Amino acid sequence: MIDSLLNAPYHQPRWFFLFVAITFTFTFVRYLLFSAVFHYAGFVWFRKFFQNRVLNHVPQTRAQIWREIWRSALASLIFAVFFGFIIVLWQAGYTKIYLRWSDYPMLYHPLSFLIAIVLHETYYYWLHRWMHLPKIYRLLHQWHHESIHTTSMSAFSFHPLEAGLQALFIPLLMLVLPLHLFVLFFLLLLMTLSGTINHCGIEVFPKNFERHWLGKWLIGATHHDLHHKRFQFNYGLYFTFWDRWMKTECPGFDKIFREKTGNTENGD
Numbered sequence: 656m657i658d659s660l661l662n663a664p665y666h667q668p669r670w671f672f673l674f675v676a677i678t679f680t681f682t683f684v685r686y687l688l689f690s691a692v693f694h695y696a697g698f699v700w701f702r703k704f705f706q707n708r709v710l711n712h713v714p715q716t717r718a719q720i721w722r723e724i725w726r727s728a729l730a731s732l733i734f735a736v737f738f739g740f741i742i743v744l745w746q747a748g749y750t751k752i753y754l755r756w757s758d759y760p761m762l763y764h765p766l767s768f769l770i771a772i773v774l775h776e777t778y779y780y781w782l783h784r785w786m787h788l789p790k791i792y793r794l795l796h797q798w799h800h801e802s803i804h805t806t807s808m809s810a811f812s813f814h815p816l817e818a819g820l821q822a823l824f825i826p827l828l829m830l831v832l833p834l835h836l837f838v839l840f841f842l843l844l845l846m847t848l849s850g851t852i853n854h855c856g857i858e859v860f861p862k863n864f865e866r867h868w869l870g871k872w873l874i875g876a877t878h879h880d881l882h883h884k885r886f887q888f889n890y891g892l893y894f895t896f897w898d899r900w901m902k903t904e905c906p907g908f909d910k911i912f913r914e915k916t917g918n919t920e921n922g923d
């Protein structure tokens with residue numbers, strides 16, 4: 656069954672469109688599920704017990720939420736088309752995706768995942784800096800920033816051109832880095848999860864995370880929320896290292912994080 660699915664002639668238009676339609680459905684439903692869980696967990700449960708962790712007290716309008724869902728559907732379609740091209744490239748032998756775990760030493764699989772997310776961070780950080788140049792911003796990135804008070808639905812709310820530039824990373828990665836198919840799936844799950852956490856409007860990381868040896872390198876809701884409020888800071892995706900090295904991390908981030916997590920110590 657899986658073999659016949661993997662070996663279907665996806666270079667033929669009929670199969671290509673079928674693959675894109677199925678991938679679009681998976682991508683969009685995955686986005687909706689993650690966002691819905693965060694949306695309801697945030698509103699009904701987390702918000703009730705952790706009022707101070709709410710980043711935006713401005714009521715979320717139906718118009719904004721529907722706009723974000725519609726734009727995310729469009730972005731999911733763009734992502735699906737890119738995956739259509741990836742499977743055609745894979746069948747033609749151009750990608751380094753592999754299916755047998757035994758093709759590489761066991762340690763390579765987690766290592767390849769770490770390399771992939773560091774490369775993705777680097778690609779995204781510099782793409783994001785470039786998209787904030789005034790002319791490029793108006794063309795590509797303004798759609799995403801129309802959500803000043805983000806919601807868990809904002810995760811994929813991109814202009815189609817921005818969605819295309821973001822998606823381009825995956826085929827480029829597939830051409831250079833050998834990845835097991837499941838490692839690739841895991842990477843896609845992480846992208847959706849991190850996009851949802853960063854936009855959900857509620858700080859979900861624990862107290863003192865901004866000082867934790869690992870936590871201080873990870874981006875969460877407070878960090879990315881500051882990007883939507885004060886455009887010139889916090890361009891990162893998963894990690895803070897580029898923002899720290901390039902001095903683009905928002906001044907006072909640690910203090911704001913401590914306030915949101917109910918930590919009244921000054922931490923200096």
Ligand SMILES: [Zn+2]
Nearest residue numbers: 783796800882
């Ligand atoms: Zn931005």
Ligand SMILES: [Zn+2]
Nearest residue numbers: 799854879883
């Ligand atoms: Zn954002």
